[in-house]
Structures are given as C-alpha cells and as structure tokens.
Amino acid sequence: MTNNIQVAFLAFAGGITFGILTVYVLMINGIMVGGLAAFFWHYSKTYVFWAYIVPHGIIELTAIFIAGGAGLLMGYKLLVPVIILEAIS
Template structure:
C-alpha cells in the first residue's frame, strides 16, 4: 500500500469538478462499510473486529507514509474535516455489531436467542442513526476536502465538526436522561 502512495502529490487539491459524483461514491462506500461492520456482528463480533482493525490499519498506514515524508500536516488537513464525523459513525456501526456479538456471549438472565434478537434491534437503530452522519461526512469529503481552501481553514472546519458532533452527543444524552426520568416518574408516581 505504501508503495502505491505518493505524498508529494497531495499539495494540490483534486479540484471540485466532480464533487457531487465523488461525494455520492464516498457516502455509498462508507455506508456499505458501516453496514458490513454491523452485519458482521452475527459472526459473534469476530467479523466486526476484523473490519474495524483492517480499516484502522489502512488509516494508520497512510498516516505513517505521510508522516515519514514530512506531510502529516497536509494529510490530516485532508482527513479530519470529514474524518471526525465519518470515523465516529463507523465506530458506532462497529460498536453496534460488537454489541450483538457480546449479547450472544453474555445474555444475562434471558434466553440467548431472545437477547441476541433484542440486541440486533437496538443495534439496527444505532446503524440507522449513522446514515445522516455519513451523508454529512460525504458532502464534506466531496466538496471541502478537494477544494482550494487553505489547510488552516480545513482544520477550522474539522474543529467545527468536532464541536457540532460533541454538542449533538450531549443533546442526545440529555434527552435520554430526561426520557428515563419521565419513564421512572410514570412507573413510580409520588404520592
């Protein structure tokens, strides 16, 4: 893989001539990887672990090639704007697949089959929740990554995506806590 990469060609952006096509292809591929990481959970998590590790090795190998050539700053400027959202979504999908495998091995007091089916349903909801993240990451990768924006602006965009993702997570966590409080109040009304 390292022999096929020429870091010296990354100084110039690809241009945005075919951005809609590139963006669509990227979104489709990333959603496919997420679905495969999720579906691989039926292999008791082994297939999911393999997919996550192999994809991590690819990113790591690319980072190492660019670091050795002194182009890490350029590499991360092209990866982080879309990568923060994209990798988070892939981790969520992979976690959903691993959760299914985990629940098969650790069903608790429930029958193994029932627990696995319940965890598959919960995991599918997580997977569906990643689709908008992949759409946003694909749009960023199709339009911002190849653009002629300065590397500093790309880093600012990456920081913005990180802040937005963190706020989205905190908003969801707050809603879950509120929902649990409301559910608890309904089950145990105060007298």
C-alpha cells in the same frame, strides 16, 4: 463516502458472526489509516493528510465507531444471552 458506508454496514452486520467480522473490519481500517498516516509522515506531508482526513473523518469515523460498537454488542448478546426466566420467577 461509499467506502465509509460499506465499512459501517460491515461493522454492524458483522455482529452476527459473534463480533469476529466486526473486529476484523475495524482493525483493517485502523491499520489502513495508520499506514497512510505513516506514509505521509515519512514524506513530510502530514498537514496534507490530516487536512483531508479531519474535516470529513470526524463525522464518518464517529458513525463507524458507533456501528462497530453496535456490532460488538450484538455479537456479545449472541454469545451471552439474557435469561428471561430468572426475571419471571
């Protein structure tokens, strides 16, 4: 649980690096989960892997995706700021 909280925080806070850290954190965690899935598949233990991942992963991975989206939005808004002066005139 603490790892997922840390990942979600880094995915969100990484937005201040123009989204670079957010993309890195999401990619590294995706590669880790994919690598572990391949490892368990190789040894014919996919049921054990998915039985562990799915129950807690649905909520936690959704939270990480939302935090990652917010971090990417923050990075985008830093790169492409909204010009308020156009709305005034």
